Amino acid sequence: xxxxxxxxxxxxxxxxxxxxxxxxxxxxxxxxxxxxxxxxxxxxxxxxxxxxxxxxxxxxxxxxxxxxxxxxxxxxxxxxxxxxxxxxxxxxxxxxxxxxxxxxxxxxxxxxxxxxxxxxxxxxxxxxxxxxxxxxxxxxxxxxxxxxxxxxxxxxxxxxxxxxxxxxxxxxxxxxxxxxxxxxxxxxxxxxxxxxxxxxxxxxxxxxxxxxxxxxxxxxxxxxxxxxxxxxxxxxxxxxxxxxxxxxxxxxxxxxxxxxxxxxxxxxxxxxxxxxxxxxxxxxxxxxxxxxxxxxxxxxxxxxxx
Ligand code: PMV
Numbered sequence: 001x002x003x004x005x006x007x008x009x010x011x012x013x014x015x016x017x018x019x020x021x022x023x024x025x026x027x028x029x030x031x032x033x034x035x036x037x038x039x040x041x042x043x044x045x046x047x048x049x050x051x052x053x054x055x056x057x058x059x060x061x062x063x064x065x066x067x068x069x070x071x072x073x074x075x076x077x078x079x080x081x082x083x084x085x086x087x088x089x090x091x092x093x094x095x096x097x098x099x100x101x102x103x104x105x106x107x108x109x110x111x112x113x114x115x116x117x118x119x120x121x122x123x124x125x126x127x128x129x130x131x132x133x134x135x136x137x138x139x140x141x142x143x144x145x146x147x148x149x150x151x152x153x154x155x156x157x158x159x160x161x162x163x164x165x166x167x168x169x170x171x172x173x174x175x176x177x178x179x180x181x182x183x184x185x186x187x188x189x190x191x192x193x194x195x196x197x198x199x200x201x202x203x204x205x206x207x208x209x210x211x212x213x214x215x216x217x218x219x220x221x222x223x224x225x226x227x228x229x230x231x232x233x234x235x236x237x238x239x240x241x242x243x244x245x246x247x248x249x250x251x252x253x254x255x256x257x258x259x260x261x262x263x264x265x266x267x268x269x270x271x272x273x274x275x276x277x278x279x280x281x282x283x284x285x286x287x288x289x290x291x292x293x294x295x296x297x298x299x300x301x302x303x304x305x306x
Contacts, residue, residue: 002038003077004107008099008122009034010085011092011140012171012265012275012300014226015233016211018189018242020134024208025150027215028140029169029300033085035093037100039108042078045069047101050081064098064128068105068121075108086294089175090182090266090273095137098125102142118142123156130183134158146300148215166221172254172281174288174295176246176264177271185242185267192241203236210236227261227277234263242268250274250293257284 009030016026047065049058065079079101087093102121106113122138135158136149143160146169151158179185193200210229217225234251237243247264254262254276262276278284281297288295 003041004039004104006037006100006103006107006113007034008037008096008101008103009092009141009144010096011137012173012273012298013136014146014265014275014300015214015229016207017136017266017268018186018237018240019204019207019211020136020149020151021132021153021186022193022204023150023153024204025148025211025215026134026136027146027148027163027211027218028136029146030140030144031085031091031173031298031300033091033296033298034141035084035096035100036082037097037104038080038082039075039077039104040080042076045072045074045076045105046078048078048080050083060129061097064125065101067124067128068098068101071121071124072105072109072111075105075110077104077108079104086175086273088179088181089271090179090264090268091173092137092141092266094129095122095126095141098122098129098138099141101125115142120157130181130186132183132186146218148211163215163218165218167223169218169223169226169300170278170281171298171300172259172276172278172284172288172295173265173298174250174254174274174276174293175272176244176250176274179267179269179271182267185269189240189242200240203240207233207236223260223277223279227259230261230263230275230277231255237264237268244268244270246271247274251276253288253293254284257287259284 020026103113146163214229259276
């Protein structure tokens with residue numbers, strides 16, 4: 001019998017990944033899928049490490065949990081995790097896990113799991129997973145709503161604004177295959193940016209501008225303008241060297257099936273996830289699934305926002 005149970009939502013970045021690491025704004029929304037953490041009484045504070053993780057994955061997860069446990073005074077609970085979303089695919093699984101853990105650890109230590117405390121504790125874990133996260137993933141997961149987010153590169157915490165769209169935002173999420181960890185893709189991109197700061201800087205600036213235009217489109221409920229900003233953002237991610245053949249072919253496939261916009265989401269690289277904005281994604285999910293594409297539909301709202 002669980003003493004405390006908490007959920008952390010997975011997320012998608014609608015506009016602005018990578019540029020957000022360099023202080024530009026980004027828009028992210030929570031998925032209905034995520035990670036659940038359950039805490040039961042125990043002699044000491046510990047994590048049941050899920051089966052099937054690599055040695056590096058186990059080690060990272062252990063260190064991240066230890067960091068959060070220490071910050072909460074090591075409440076006497078054993079925490080078990082259940083993931084309901086694809087892991088290491090750019091859908092914010094590590095942030096969802098960090099938020100779920102933060103919520104149960106705070107509750108077990110007698111502190112109210114309020115959003116600012118959850119964001120701060122989840123950040124401790126995300127810094128172990130991703131070295132220099134912008135924070136957009138765990139902030140979106142903890143707030144459980146669509147956000148417009150930015151963080152000055154030197155700052156530790158970012159600023160998030162809730163966005164309310166007058167129309168439902170429905171996505172098709174498709175998986176383009178395995179990819180390397182976010183930290184590696186971010187580090188490789190940082191090297192390219194150092195080498196060609198002018199060229200890459202101009203593109204990052206343009207990505208930030210698309211996020212600002214996307215925000216206005218969301219507030220107006222203009223899904224066509226939002227979709228177009230997403231597709232143009234994908235083009236910039238291609239130019240920045242963050243896409244691949246498998247990602248691009250899925251983007252074109254979604255556009256060919258009537259998506260209002262489509263792009264990679266998350267760190268990208270050789271695989272990961274692609275999103276398409278649709279008025280009705282379900283029939284396209286059914287069709288693509290029959291054709292062998294791993295995909296699902298999600299309204300952009302975690303359980304807290306439903
Ligand atoms: O970890 P992912 O694939 O969900 O990507 C996170 C988004 C990045 O902008 C690439 C990194 C960051 O810290 O914001």
